[in-house]
Amino acid sequence: MKAITAEELYKTYDKGKIKALDGLNLDVEEGTVLGVLGPNGAGKTTTVRVLATLLVPDSGRATVSGIDVIKNPQEVRKIIGLSGQYAAVDETLTGWDNLIMFGRLYHLSAKAAKSRAIELLEQFSLTDAAKRPIRTYSGGMRRRLDLAASLIVKPKVLFLDEPTTGLDPRGRQDMWGVINELVKGGVTLLLTTQYLEEADQLADEIAVIDHGKVIARGTSDSLKKQVGGERLEIVVENQHMAATKEIVARISSSALNVDEGLRLISAPVTTGSKALIEAAKLLDKMGIHPLDIGLKRPSLDDVFLSLTGHLAEEKKDEDLALASKKRGR
Amino acid sequence: MHAISDALIITKRQLLQLARVPELILFSIIQPIMFVLLFRYVFGGSIDTGQPGGYVQLLMPGIFVQTVAFTLAGTAVGLTADMQKGLIARFRSLPISRSAVVFGRTLGDGALNIVVLTAMGLTGYVVGWRPSSGFLNITLGFVFLLVFGFAMSWIGVLIGLSVREERVATNATFIAVFPLTFLSNAFAPTTGMPKPLQYIAEWNPVSTMVAGCRQLFGLENQFGATAGSFPSENPLTMSIVYMIIIMAVFIPLSVRKYNRAVNK
Ligand SMILES: Nc1ncnc2c1ncn2[C@@H]1O[C@H](COP(=O)(O)OP(=O)(O)OP(=O)(O)O)[C@@H](O)[C@H]1O
Ligand SMILES: [Mg+2]
Numbered sequence: 001m002k003a004i005t006a007e008e009l010y011k012t013y014d015k016g017k018i019k020a021l022d023g024l025n026l027d028v029e030e031g032t033v034l035g036v037l038g039p040n041g042a043g044k045t046t047t048v049r050v051l052a053t054l055l056v057p058d059s060g061r062a063t064v065s066g067i068d069v070i071k072n073p074q075e076v077r078k079i080i081g082l083s084g085q086y087a088a089v090d091e092t093l094t095g096w097d098n099l100i101m102f103g104r105l106y107h108l109s110a111k112a113a114k115s116r117a118i119e120l121l122e123q124f125s126l127t128d129a130a131k132r133p134i135r136t137y138s139g140g141m142r143r144r145l146d147l148a149a150s151l152i153v154k155p156k157v158l159f160l161d162e163p164t165t166g167l168d169p170r171g172r173q174d175m176w177g178v179i180n181e182l183v184k185g186g187v188t189l190l191l192t193t194q195y196l197e198e199a200d201q202l203a204d205e206i207a208v209i210d211h212g213k214v215i216a217r218g219t220s221d222s223l224k225k226q227v228g229g230e231r232l233e234i235v236v237e238n239q240h241m242a243a244t245k246e247i248v249a250r251i252s253s254s255a256l257n258v259d260e261g262l263r264l265i266s267a268p269v270t271t272g273s274k275a276l277i278e279a280a281k282l283l284d285k286m287g288i289h290p291l292d293i294g295l296k297r298p299s300l301d302d303v304f305l306s307l308t309g310h311l312a313e314e315k316k317d318e319d320l321a322l323a324s325k326k327r328g329r
Numbered sequence: 330m331h332a333i334s335d336a337l338i339i340t341k342r343q344l345l346q347l348a349r350v351p352e353l354i355l356f357s358i359i360q361p362i363m364f365v366l367l368f369r370y371v372f373g374g375s376i377d378t379g380q381p382g383g384y385v386q387l388l389m390p391g392i393f394v395q396t397v398a399f400t401l402a403g404t405a406v407g408l409t410a411d412m413q414k415g416l417i418a419r420f421r422s423l424p425i426s427r428s429a430v431v432f433g434r435t436l437g438d439g440a441l442n443i444v445v446l447t448a449m450g451l452t453g454y455v456v457g458w459r460p461s462s463g464f465l466n467i468t469l470g471f472v473f474l475l476v477f478g479f480a481m482s483w484i485g486v487l488i489g490l491s492v493r494e495e496r497v498a499t500n501a502t503f504i505a506v507f508p509l510t511f512l513s514n515a516f517a518p519t520t521g522m523p524k525p526l527q528y529i530a531e532w533n534p535v536s537t538m539v540a541g542c543r544q545l546f547g548l549e550n551q552f553g554a555t556a557g558s559f560p561s562e563n564p565l566t567m568s569i570v571y572m573i574i575i576m577a578v579f580i581p582l583s584v585r586k587y588n589r590a591v592n593k
Pocket of ligand 1: 014018019020038039040042043044045047075085177185194
């Protein structure tokens with residue numbers, strides 16, 4: 001059975017100028033994990049909000065566990081857990097206070113709320129910090145508490161919006177561990193991320209979205225194949241740029257990506273180290289000694305380059321806009 | 330239905346915040362007390378009211394009403410903050426009653442008003458306020474004030490959920506309430522105002538509330554209201570009508586707004 005379906009979701013902002021969702025289609029099989037991968041502004045949060053009943057789309061249909069999210073939001077709320085992009089807990093209260101409050105709001109008895117809080121604090125390694133106000137928590141602790149709060153009543157379907165954005169590598173590893181445990185417990189999970197690696201680690205299937213649409217869908221392996229697997233990256237001196245471009249173009253059948261500033265030429269390759277050796281040989285034959293040469297595993301940018309034929313330029317603009325917005329706060 | 334118990338959980342959360350950060354209570358009390366003292370000693374000496382017991386008898390109901398009217402600001406700022414932090418969205422994803430969060434908030438702000446009014450009443454007593462109408466009427470006066478605060482709080486819900494920044498909430502509520510409290514009989518007689526203003530001032534809900542409270546606290550003096558005008562003759566009735574209108578309009582609007590609110 002499908003745990004989540006979304007059909008032709010449309011949502012615009014600013015009187016139609018911004019298309020946050022532009023005919024989005026999704027479905028997630030029960031008990032599996034779908035990673036929704038996309039750059040800033042792709043529509044990830046909007047998708048999650050629609051599915052978690054927070055936002056009514058302009059048109060389209062969506063169900064969670066067979067229940068219509070637009071017609072029957074209250075029923076959907078009983079079976080979902082949501083942890084939004086930014087940890088949403090009461091900063092003034094302690095971790096303990098928060099879990100009790102959310103437990104009570106899920107209609108647990110006072111006693112049940114307490115024992116569940118104890119369990120969750122233990123599970124998320126927050127027992128020691130339980131009596132401290134959230135204000136004093138680190139970003140990672142906050143995130144974990146936020147996730148804990150969405151698991152109070154074991155949800156059938158869980159939505160995690162960028163659960164590791166802003167965490168350091170250690171925090172990210174910890175969070176992945178926690179999420180993997182949850183998945184073993186049988187929950188259906190929809191998780192959004194900007195990192196291919198994260199989707200790779202956690203998801204059974206990946207949906208790549210851009211401009212409010214799913215532009216590719218498949219397992220991590222099949223997507224990587226589409227991207228062309230690894231990338232060949234070569235840095236050379238200025239006077240050798242042109243020659244090197246020709247060599248790389250001969251080895252790769254996909255579009256080159258050239259960064260004149262970094263003097264970096266890169267392209268997807270399918271033959272792995274063979275491509276690397278070939279490139280090195282050709283360069284050597286021309287008397288070019290690269291400053292750097294190597295194979296890189298695919299990044300989100302590569303997925304985009306390959307899937308849309310353009311680098312996600314808007315992504316960079318929005319990153320800047322986002323950064324200045326945050327500074328303004 | 331869990332409507333009431335859900336709302337009380339939200340109220341409890343707010344009271345817990347006050348317990349965790351007691352400065353919050355302290356500062357909600359200090360400002361009104363400061364007002365009592367300033368008005369009592371700065372203007373009190375120069376305003377001749379002909380009121381037995383002096384200006385403070387007229388002043389206290391005025392300051393009480395002004396303070397509870399400003400409940401609106403606390404409600405609005407609190408909700409804007411919750412929305413900015415994503416808490417409102419979080420609450421909305423829970424299977425709780427559609428009105429629980431906003432009801433809980435207005436009840437919590439009402440509870441805080443009990444503390445604030447108590448502190449002000451005691452300060453008033455120290456500086457010479459002596460309500461003379463007996464226990465029952467005095468209690469009724471305070472109940473009246475609490476209900477008015479509760480009604481105003483619902484206007485705050487709508488403002489708080491409509492603006493995007495706490496600072497905007499602060500300014501918007503100030504702009505909404507400040508003229509209302511000064512364009513009234515709270516601190517000076519309305520008869521001294523230019524005719525059109527006088528008309529507005531006498532129909533102003535703050536004025537009818539102040540006049541109503543003065544009645545309930547045992548004052549005869551209408552403090553220079555135009556003799557025979559409807560609101561100054563029937564301040565209690567008018568106040569009740571106003572409170573009902575405010576709640577009938579703003580409760581449904583606020584609940585509706587809450588159920589569509591998304592942070593960002
Ligand atoms: N309330 C709003 N008003 C106007 N535009 C909005 C609003 N919410 C979202 N948008 C726009 O809709 C688009 C999709 O936004 P969304 O938040 O879903 O992106 P996202 O994929 O979650 O991005 P991020 O990685 O930055 O979180 C963006 O262009 C965004 O600016
Ligand atoms: Mg987002």
